[in-house]
Amino acid sequence: MVLQLIGAATSWNTLRARHVLFEKGIHDVELIDINVANGDQKVKPDHLAKNPYGKVPVLIDGDLTLFESRAIAVYLAVKWKTSGESLIPEAANPGAIGLFSQAASAELTQFDQLVEPFVLSHVIANRKSRTRGLL
Ligand SMILES: N[C@@H](CCC(=O)N[C@@H](CS)C(=O)NCC(=O)O)C(=O)O
Structure with missing residues (x-):
């Protein structure tokens, strides 16, 4: 399917x-x-x-x-x-799983939390304003 x-x-x-x-x-x-x-x-x-x-x-x-x-x-x-x-990583490699989860968690909680509001307020909002002819 x-x-x-x-x-x-x-x-x-x-x-x-x-x-x-x-x-x-x-x-x-x-x-x-x-x-x-x-x-x-x-x-x-x-x-x-x-x-x-x-x-x-x-x-x-x-x-x-x-x-x-x-x-x-x-x-x-x-x-x-x-x-x-x-x-x-393979499930049989606990160290690699731990490091993968650490990176994934840091991406979500340290990077994305900061970057997403910036992208929304600067990039997306600007694009919407331009589309509506405000810029
Ligand atoms: N944590 C979710 C976030 C999903 C998300 O916020 N998607 C946005 C598009 S990038 C959305 O659906 N926005 C419309 C809305 O929130 O109503 C994921 O990673 O899928």
Whole structure:
């Protein structure tokens, strides 16, 4: 069954999942766009049933529905561990798992927490203003 990735072209969290699909050479994917600018992700019951937080991306692989881009990335890296470059350490190597989790946690709590508000207020807000002819 073909994978489905529900996301948006402007979403960097969707890009995170797409990056892993690319690295793993997974091309058999249906990309389903949701209109985040209109807020569809917050009101469409079928989307909220997949992600109760009303966000993208969401990955569907058969019976499995996953949200949270980093969880999707880990799932793809484990399921397709033999395709392309290895992106995640072997479960039998506790030190490598510990270091991987440390880096993943630092990325989320130390880097992303600082950078995301900056990107939203400077990059995305500027782009929206330009689109509306305000800049
Ligand atoms: N921690 C989530 C964040 C998801 C997220 O914030 N996605 C944004 C797009 S980049 C979104 O859905 N924004 C629309 C909204 O919050 O209503 C993840 O990594 O997937």
